[in-house]
Amino acid sequence: EIVLTQSPGTLSLSPGERATLSCRASQSVSNNYLAWYRQKPGQAPRLLIYGASSRAIGIPDRFSGSGSGTGFTLTISGLEPEDSAVYYCQQYGSSPTITFGQGTRLEIK
């Protein structure tokens, strides 16, 4: 089973700044099958990025994903107060088990 480790655990930034969230895999993720989700308080997760770098429908270009192999990054530029949420990475390259990272909490102060 591929273990995903996200860092930092919590990130506190100001509006307009750039956030960089990391997701490291215990082994290489096949085909860069890595997705990112955002979960706002009291809401279901929402898909942001799939295939490590492709934006999901309706996701603004402030959100970008990069990386390959065992290291992946979600970058959010021009932070807005609504970006406060927990962000999860998920790998789907290792069948049949999929795994999620433990999450990074982003606070916009």
Add this chain to the structure above:
Amino acid sequence: EVQVVESGGGLVQPGGSLRLSCAASGFTFGNYAMTWVRQAPGMGLEWVSGISGTGGSTYYADSVKGRFTISRDSSKNTLYLQMNSLRAEDTALYYCAKAGRSGWPYYFDCWGQGTLVTVSS
């Protein structure tokens, strides 16, 4: 509008059973794999089970294997999760989600709001 809506959660005693349902609409149900993901109170996301678009292949996390059964009924556009031998550690909000394709595994592009399962005496 693509939508999935869960139901069937509730309070159940340890060792008891519960069946969750997920009604899908706005897409051709049989063309997409589906999954159940749970979230214990204050915790992160944990994948529970998945099923291919045809229903011919099913997958389970080790934590629920042998106790939970996933199934789907294309005539009703509904996904199910039969949960038996429930334990306190199964207490969580259970999300149903649609995959981006028929095959497994994949990412999930539509999530429901979840149904709460509480296992307690």
